[in-house]
Amino acid sequence: MDSAALLDLLGNENRRRILRLLARKPCYVTEISDYLGVSPKAVIEHLRKLEEAGLIESRVDDQRRKYFHIARNVRLEVTVSPYGFASKSAYPANNSFDITACRHLSLDVAWDETDDLDDLLAVLEELEQLENELSLAQRWVQGRLSDVLDHISEAVGAGSESRIYADLLASVRSEPKSVGELSEDLGAPREVVTELLEVMADNGVVRRTEHGWELTTNGYNSE
Numbered sequence: 001m002d003s004a005a006l007l008d009l010l011g012n013e014n015r016r017r018i019l020r021l022l023a024r025k026p027c028y029v030t031e032i033s034d035y036l037g038v039s040p041k042a043v044i045e046h047l048r049k050l051e052e053a054g055l056i057e058s059r060v061d062d063q064r065r066k067y068f069h070i071a072r073n074v075r076l077e078v079t080v081s082p083y084g085f086a087s088k089s090a091y092p093a094n095n096s097f098d099i100t101a102c103r104h105l106s107l108d109v110a111w112d113e114t115d116d117l118d119d120l121l122a123v124l125e126e127l128e129q130l131e132n133e134l135s136l137a138q139r140w141v142q143g144r145l146s147d148v149l150d151h152i153s154e155a156v157g158a159g160s161e162s163r164i165y166a167d168l169l170a171s172v173r174s175e176p177k178s179v180g181e182l183s184e185d186l187g188a189p190r191e192v193v194t195e196l197l198e199v200m201a202d203n204g205v206v207r208r209t210e211h212g213w214e215l216t217t218n219g220y221n222s223e
Helices: 003-010 013-022 029-036 040-052 117-155 164-172 179-186 190-202
Strands: 056-060 066-070 075-081 084-090 206-209 212-215
Touching (some): 003 013, 003 075, 003 084, 013 029, 013 066, 040 056, 117 164, 164 179, 190 206
Antiparallel strands (some): 206 212
């Protein structure tokens, strides 16, 4: 699901409370209504939206009572920094994903379906600790990203108050791009991007080629 649509959906407190309840156990409409303290009609409308988004599913028991439950794992990541706002929805990797391919990450958490309860509880504790560490690492990385982008802005003579220069450099660091592409990346008008490029070109930071705008430093190698 699109992250912006997911943010809008979860902006409603009652829908968040429904998800917290369903994360504990499957529930039917009356249970949810009693828990939230709102009418069953309102609950049904919230459930409809959550179901359409693929966040929850329903099943009917032997008494023809419809139970709702969480459909799948999903992670919503939101980043707010001086350099911009971004959000993305992420889903668990399938079992064939090779975690060792993440070259900046070192893990040693292994388990087998034949492990006994004590072993599984030990693995659970390790994974919970890892989850906390990754959360801290994400915050640390975000802080360092902002620091580096500040220094990039200062390096091109723009200063940390003109952070858009750093965003522009980050956008062209791997390959040449047109003004239109850069405008889309930065979410800025073409006229603004053109003016920024001309300033940086005068400072010898970027240059325009037949392939588009590119860095004049070692950040891009055209060979």
